[in-house]
Amino acid sequence: MRTRPLKVALLGCGVVGSEVARIMTTHADDLAQRIGAPVELAGVAVRRPSKVRDGIDPALVTTDATALVKRGDIDVVVEVIGGIEPARTLITTAFAHGASVVSANKALLAQDGAALHAAADEHGKDLYYEAAVAGAIPLIRPLRESLAGDKINRVMGIVNGTTNFILDKMDSTGAGYQEALDEATALGYAEADPTADVEAFDAAAKAAILAGIAFHTRVRLDDVYREGMTEVTAADFASAKNMGCTIKLLAICERAADGGSVTARVHPAMIPLTHPLASVRGAYNAVFVESDAAGQLMFYGPGAGGAPTASAVLGDLVAVCRNRLSGATGPGESAYAALPVSPMGDVVTRYHISLDVADKPGVLAQVATVFAEHGVSIDTVRQHGRQDGDGEASLVVVTHRASDASLSGTVEALRKLDTVRGVASIMRVEGE
Amino acid sequence: MRTRPLKVALLGCGVVGSEVARIMTTHADDLAQRIGAPVELAGVAVRRPSKVRDGIDPALVTTDATALVKRGDIDVVVEVIGGIEPARTLITTAFAHGASVVSANKALLAQDGAALHAAADEHGKDLYYEAAVAGAIPLIRPLRESLAGDKINRVMGIVNGTTNFILDKMDSTGAGYQEALDEATALGYAEADPTADVEAFDAAAKAAILAGIAFHTRVRLDDVYREGMTEVTAADFASAKNMGCTIKLLAICERAADGGSVTARVHPAMIPLTHPLASVRGAYNAVFVESDAAGQLMFYGPGAGGAPTASAVLGDLVAVCRNRLSGATGPGESAYAALPVSPMGDVVTRYHISLDVADKPGVLAQVATVFAEHGVSIDTVRQHGRQDGDGEASLVVVTHRASDASLSGTVEALRKLDTVRGVASIMRVEGE
Structure with missing residues (x-):
């Protein structure tokens, strides 16, 4: 075994960084x-050097991350700062000064993965x-x-623990979104500003990364259709139960049936209780x-x-260090397939639509005609009066597989019908 | 991209080999x-060259596997023959003649993994x-x-599809072992001679490989405690259901609580229905x-x-080819920890024991005394008369965690009691 150590610079020493440092010491x-x-x-670059960090030699701590990555004797830079800048500049600077990089930064990788890979390749x-x-x-x-x-055809997953905790809570207790979010916040599963999680920005970044790797194609963050889960209601869960389903926020990366294009999307969806993803509880992924x-x-x-997260970082650290010792590099970006990324309108799936309609004869015929005119085939319809005497009924339609564009056209036309008072919810049905 | 191709020799062209060849061509x-x-x-080495093989150039087919691996221009040998010989000699010959090896041979790896890794290392x-x-x-x-x-502390899994199919069938239909085995055979999930699967030789080989990798320690096949699943009965499943459990054939590799030793074992066990492994159906792993x-x-x-299996072989083939192009090798054997492998007697777990006892006062006290004398603490006891008038009752004891040696001692002593007519079943309870 070589006795001269490989030198690691740690950028960021928060929840993940401090665990990385701890395990590097204890193991x-x-x-x-x-x-x-x-x-x-x-070296450990931090923003606030005054904060006490157990087990880290204070002499290693610096606020000058740039100087640290420019030292020239660093073998591997571990970037756990997050966000776009200064992380991006620090990573490219690290490559230019001879270091390899291990990062946990999904937002940056989703936005600038191609450029970062190119920088890594340029410097070997x-x-x-x-x-x-x-x-x-x-x-x-x-x-x-x-x-x-x-040949990977589909990657479908629960990739955000915060939203899975909230949806699981809504499912198991009948709570509304706000109540479940409040509990997630109180327990530390949701941040004070939960936007990145509940509006699915976090999941969309992960979908872009997964789609890129799975399909050997560059998939930009902008290519990912994104719909958050703040509008999922207790009523949606009741509808899902009626169908033998639950609701999950899913990241779905798919190759089109003809193999010629791919799609990537993140949105809440019903999935059958028998699907393995249905039983993923709490904050698990x-x-x-x-x-x-x-x-x-x-x-x-x-x-x-x-x-x-530190476990994953350290697995990468071991691999990168081994590569360094052998003078090789691991697999870089693989984007040779360069498949076109189709828009959401091309996605084909099933839909569960709840309509508030006038409670009178002929409404179902009108609604069914609109679906037919847009080429969306209906699987089942459930119609029931509200029995609160306001003359409204609700109509639940589950479609066969149809394109998102056809479904959007259908919904637009439905909204124009006098007898349709409102579209209460539209949810995709996946995993069947 | 380099235009000169890497040359692959395929040893064996059965179910797996023919898929490997097909994917190499189509993809x-x-x-x-x-x-x-x-x-x-x-080149493709086979035993029976007369068998028609779709899509494989007959000019590549040979019965002389030794000559093929000795050719000297082969970059990677893919061994999907199975068994110990001639696979072992062919693999070491391949290393000596400059090739890297991808193998699917669990029996050989479990028995001779250390020697094969040493041969690979010797030739780089x-x-x-x-x-x-x-x-x-x-x-x-x-x-x-x-x-x-x-630091991995436990690897616990369902690693044999045949036995999982049989146990799942027994669980879902109430069928006995023989009936479920017959169905597995009819459907092609079990071989004509199912010994390697049902007596857990196959699972034991996989446990040895997994334990070795997980604990960075050489674990020989002989180190793995092995118990087949031919004696699991419909009554055992009924008992399991009473406890909110099902029965799976589990391979369990564990680090002792003090970290100083490891164990590896394969046996049927009860696991709670809430455990993720409980819902693994059919022939899945x-x-x-x-x-x-x-x-x-x-x-x-x-x-x-x-x-x-071909998918896994080809993933390895890509990695090995990449290593070859970069002049590096991937991670070899890692056995530096060299932890002692403890015998089954040292394993600590819980037990579910069914006893046939005389239906008279004082029996429970006698039985409980035997457990106490051997230091095995009882969690619950369920006692009920058989109501068939033969004067026998059954006693179901579930223990707290105890060593396998203590439990064996307890059972031996129980058998000597006049009032204990028989030990109907002993099953470990895992995953709690």
């Missing part, structure tokens, strides 16, 4: 054995980011390496992968948290 | 892009075998690479991994079959 011997050389924490360095998607769950490496000889040869695979585990 | 362009060079099927070649455990499910790579910075930092992870998918 130093194991890491050295597994890498083939000791690893040494050579590694860029690894297992921790950017689904925390501790090995997912990037299985998709990129284990399934490298297979799970990702379902379908490929030509392997068939259906599922990966399950904690999707966030300091220690789980 | 040649994708494989070339992902590897960075084309791969070419340079790769030995990859993702397909040897749990078919298509990425498991070896996640354990060996993704979790390389973590799933492996639950617990580690210090990542927490609880699960990997799920098809554990056998030509195409799924």
